[in-house]
Amino acid sequence: MIHITLSGDIFLKSRRTQPRMIKRVVANLTEALTSVGYEGPLERLGSHRFAIFPDANIDAVADAATRVFGTASIDTVEEVSAVDLDALAAAIAARSADRVRGKTFGVRVKRRGLHEWRSYDLASRTGTLLVEAGGTVYLDDPDEWVNVTVLDDRAFLIAEHRKGAGGLPIGSQGPVLSLVSGGFDSIVAAWMMMSRGCPVEYVHFSLNCAQSDHALAVARLMWERWGYGTDPAVHLVDFEPVRDGLIGHVKPRMRQVALKVLMARAASTIAEERDIQALVTGDALGQVSSQTLPHLVAVSNQTSTPLLRPLLGMPKEAIIAQARAIGTAEISARAKEVCDLSEGQPVATGAGEASVARSVADVPDELMEHAVTTRKTFQLSDWMPGAL
Numbered sequence: 001m002i003h004i005t006l007s008g009d010i011f012l013k014s015r016r017t018q019p020r021m022i023k024r025v026v027a028n029l030t031e032a033l034t035s036v037g038y039e040g041p042l043e044r045l046g047s048h049r050f051a052i053f054p055d056a057n058i059d060a061v062a063d064a065a066t067r068v069f070g071t072a073s074i075d076t077v078e079e080v081s082a083v084d085l086d087a088l089a090a091a092i093a094a095r096s097a098d099r100v101r102g103k104t105f106g107v108r109v110k111r112r113g114l115h116e117w118r119s120y121d122l123a124s125r126t127g128t129l130l131v132e133a134g135g136t137v138y139l140d141d142p143d144e145w146v147n148v149t150v151l152d153d154r155a156f157l158i159a160e161h162r163k164g165a166g167g168l169p170i171g172s173q174g175p176v177l178s179l180v181s182g183g184f185d186s187i188v189a190a191w192m193m194m195s196r197g198c199p200v201e202y203v204h205f206s207l208n209c210a211q212s213d214h215a216l217a218v219a220r221l222m223w224e225r226w227g228y229g230t231d232p233a234v235h236l237v238d239f240e241p242v243r244d245g246l247i248g249h250v251k252p253r254m255r256q257v258a259l260k261v262l263m264a265r266a267a268s269t270i271a272e273e274r275d276i277q278a279l280v281t282g283d284a285l286g287q288v289s290s291q292t293l294p295h296l297v298a299v300s301n302q303t304s305t306p307l308l309r310p311l312l313g314m315p316k317e318a319i320i321a322q323a324r325a326i327g328t329a330e331i332s333a334r335a336k337e338v339c340d341l342s343e344g345q346p347v348a349t350g351a352g353e354a355s356v357a358r359s360v361a362d363v364p365d366e367l368m369e370h371a372v373t374t375r376k377t378f379q380l381s382d383w384m385p386g387a388l
Contacts, residue, residue, distance in 0.1 A: 001079070002058070003149070003156065004029065004065050006048045007072040007166045025070035025169035026050070028229035032064040035228070045151055046112060062162055067226050069195050070172075071164030077149070077156040085117045085125065092122075092157055093129035096146045100135035103143035113152035122148065168197035170229050175199040176308065177235075177271045178280040179263060182215030183335040184323045185282025185311055187222050191326050192310040193280050199230045201274065202380065203267050205239040211336055212236060216383050218335075222328050223380055234383065235270050236376040239263070242367045249362040253348045258359045260290040261302045262368060265360075268305035269372050276305075283309045287316065289347045298356040 010021045026042065033042075033052065038061045043051040054061040058076065065074045078095065082088035096105075107127045109119040126146065127137055135144075147158040176198045178190040190200045202219050206212040216234060223232060242262055250258050267279050283291045290299075300307050311319055323329035348355075 001051050001053050001077055002062055002065070003045070003073075003075045003077050003158075004050045004052065004071055005073045005075070005164070006050075007070050007164065007168070009166065009168050010070060011048055021070070021169060021172055024171045024229070025068065028070070028169050028171070029065060029068045032068045032228040033061060036060045036064045049151075062160075066162050066164050068169070068228055069165045069167040069197070069226070070169035072166060073164050074162040075147075075149075075156075075158045076160040077158050080148075080155045080157050082155065085121060088155055089122055089125035089129060092126045092146065092148055092155075093133065095157055096126075096130060097133035097135075100130050100133070100144050100146065102134055103136070104138035105130060105135045105144045105146060106137065106139045106142040107146045107148070109148045109150065111150040113150070115150070119150075122150070165195065165226070167195035170194055170197060170199055170227065173197035174278075175201060175274075175276050176278045176280045177201050177203055177267055177274065177276045177305075179267055179282075180204050180215055180219050181282070181335065182211060182218050182332065183282070184316075184320050184329065184332045185284060185287075187218050187282075187328050187332060188319050188322050188326065189280050189282040189310050190219075191222060191226060191322075191328075193308065194226060199232065200227075200280070201233045201235070201276065203235040203237060203270055205237050205263050205266070207239055207243055208336075213385060214331075214335060216380070217385055218328055218331050220380055220383060221331060222326060225327050232380045233274075234378055234380050236378075237266055237270075237371050238374065239266075239371055242266075242363065242371050245363050245367045249364075250359045253346060254351060254355070254359040256288075256290045256347050257295045257298065257351060257356055258363070260295070260299050261356060261360045262363060264299050264303045264307065266368060266372050268303040270375070271305045278306045278308050279303070280308045280310070282311055282319075284311045284314055284316065284319065289349045292349050294350045294352065295348075295356070298351070298353045301353055302357065302360065 013021055037057055038054050040053050045051050062074050080091045082091050107123040109123045111119045149156045176193050178200050180186045180202045194200055204212055204215045246255055246258055271279060286292055320329060323332055
């Protein structure tokens with residue numbers, strides 16, 4: 001069987017809140033398991049653990065469970081039947097002897113319930129038998145760990161341990177609107193908000209049709225892997241007329257930060273229409289000219305909807321590493337820069353808020369209104385490559 005342990009984040013909540021969190025993670029987990037063909041029971045074991053019983057595709061089932069937010073660990077286990085401490089230690093040692101023979105090992109026991117013996121007693125007796133079988137105890141960094149979980153009168157030997165997604169189940173917090181470009185940063189930022197329980201809708205500002213297709217491909221890949229329990233909407237905004245108006249009315253050195261403000265304003269309008277309380281961007285402090293501290297402050301103050309920036313203090317290397325972990329790095333690496341409007345001239349890096357506001361005011365309002373009102377809105381699940 002497979003044991004799925006829920007994340008500690010859930011059990012930091014009050015007793016009144018926990019049932020709602022658990023109900024949400026179970027619903028998302030059921031969707032994930034169904035997607036890989038598992039339709040069996042989901043048996044609750046105590047307060048924070050569930051058991052499932054796949055008879056096929058065990059690796060696929062376990063892998064899907066690791067990508068459900070709100071899970072801490074996914075363990076493939078074998079139940080060990082025994083009537084007393086000595087018999088239990090002997091049964092565990094018999095099943096583990098081949099794995100530790102000629103290697104260093106350690107025994108770890110997690111126990112819940114009332115027993116006449118301690119966790120240390122079971123670990124010590126099992127270790128003694130495994131030494132007799134040819135293993136060497138080394139607890140600092142052994143070749144093999146023998147992990148055992150005892151739940152009341154049932155004992156389980158862990159055959160394989162996988163780390164879960166952690167965090168809070170999607171749907172336990174309110175929705176956010178994520179500005180997505182197709183590069184590394186914006187999709188990692190969206191993933192991080194999902195890991196805190198937020199369903200994510202996406203908005204992409206099209207400056208190049210091929211790049212728009214690429215951005216939605218990145219969003220679709222991330223959603224398919226991690227978005228169990230959601231069916232996000234996408235808002236595709238044709239921003240080419242706005243870009244042309246910006247080039248015609250704004251000095252080259254101010255165009256990058258002005259474009260950032262205009263995108264945030266358009267996203268804010270969409271968020272208000274959708275009753276979404278916050279925007280999400282992939283900004284990292286100081287990464288490019290529009291992400292210096294003065295410019296981030298200016299952008300925030302030019303929009304009516306709060307801007308969340310989960311990557312703000314992360315270096316680029318850490319963002320790319322996270323993209324690799326969530327499975328989007330390879331496709332994000334193909335993104336092309338289509339937002340450079342500087343015409344090769346030096347750009348502002350510390351323009352004051354008043355200067356930014358004046359530059360933005362030079363762009364005709366009707367261009368922004370037309371871009372928002374003519375946007376295309378559809379479900380990400382309905383989009384296919386080449387659809388644009």
